Amino acid sequence: MSSSTTPPHACGPACTHEHQRQGPQHIYVYSPSGAVRDKAAFKRGIARLRALGHGVEIDPSALQSHQRFAGDDATRLAAIERAARSGADVALIARGGYGLTRLLDQIDYRLLEHAVAQGTQFVGLSDFTALQLALLAQTGTTTWAGPALLGDLGRPEEPDDIMLACLDDLLAGQGEGAGWCCPKEKSLPEGQDIYVDDATLWGGNLAMLCALVGTPYLPPVQGGVLFLEDVAEHPYRIERMLTQLLYAGILGQQKAIVLGQFTDYQLSGHDKGFKLASVVDWLRSRLAVPVVCGLPFGHVPTKVLLPVGARVSLSVEGRDALIYWGHI
Structure with missing residues (x-):
């Protein structure tokens, strides 16, 4: 869009405002889908979030493995509930993969709805789409399609500036x-x-x-x-x-x-x-x-x-x- 039609806080390639890194935020990292095989990427992602000044809490089952999943179904359901009860500013998935569709009939959607109402923003993509759409269908709750820890913050290259700027906007509540x-x-x-x-x-x-x-x-x-x-x-x-x-x-x-x-x-x-x-x-x-x-x-x-x-x-x-x- 031209500068005359682009809102001042439009994040993305057309973004025109100058981003400033936000103050410390509480970010809860959990694994509701596939098992984390790339431990180096996991550590890089955590380190980068902490280097940005954020407090990162890692779910106790984030690195568990059962078959292709990050723990069995009960383990991953418990991780979702802990993320919802964490009081974090952002609940961030470690990765996608597969695993959430088989949990949809067991998730406590009212708990997630309450967490969002209290200020926790749930962020993810890929397999996380299943949980996002189910939560929207069941409660009308808004979540955020966005990065995952491994693929975005834990990649060998530096994280993308636009993605980081948009994450900053979410944390600051100023993205438009x-x-x-x-x-x-x-x-x-x-x-x-x-x-x-x-x-x-x-x-x-x-x-x-x-x-x-x-x-x-x-x-x-x-x-x-x-x-x-x-x-x-x-x-x-x-x-x-x-x-x-x-x-x-x-x-x-x-x-x-x-x-x-x-x-x-x-x-x-x-x-x-x-x-x-x-x-x-x-x-x-x-x-x-x-x-x-x-x-x-x-x-x-x-x-x-x-x-x-x-x-x-x-x-x-x-x-x-x-x-x-x-x-x-």
């Missing part, structure tokens, strides 16, 4: 939006600028969202802004999952679909030109709902934080896009 530039090859047709006002922002990992279709853990959002991302899924699999959401009537009930980053897949000679842009073109041909691309969110270093369940506005002018939640 996320702006980005849509990729030229996937931008809206010329002259099709859009503006959506007062819509529920929801979504996350595409595979996790599809896994909730037909269950009481998928929020029945109509007239929302649905954002989606995924990793290691070939474009034909992405199209297949989008087709499921299309046929289920979910996509057509939204005011806009916003596609984030789809990464770590490999095309082959068999595709004969079929690629992610082909999926976008096909989806636009089947929907009257606008499809916006390029959101800096997903399994990538540069990611914004997004309030899942909040009321937002979405504007797209040319290639400049902005999701704004400054009123919450």
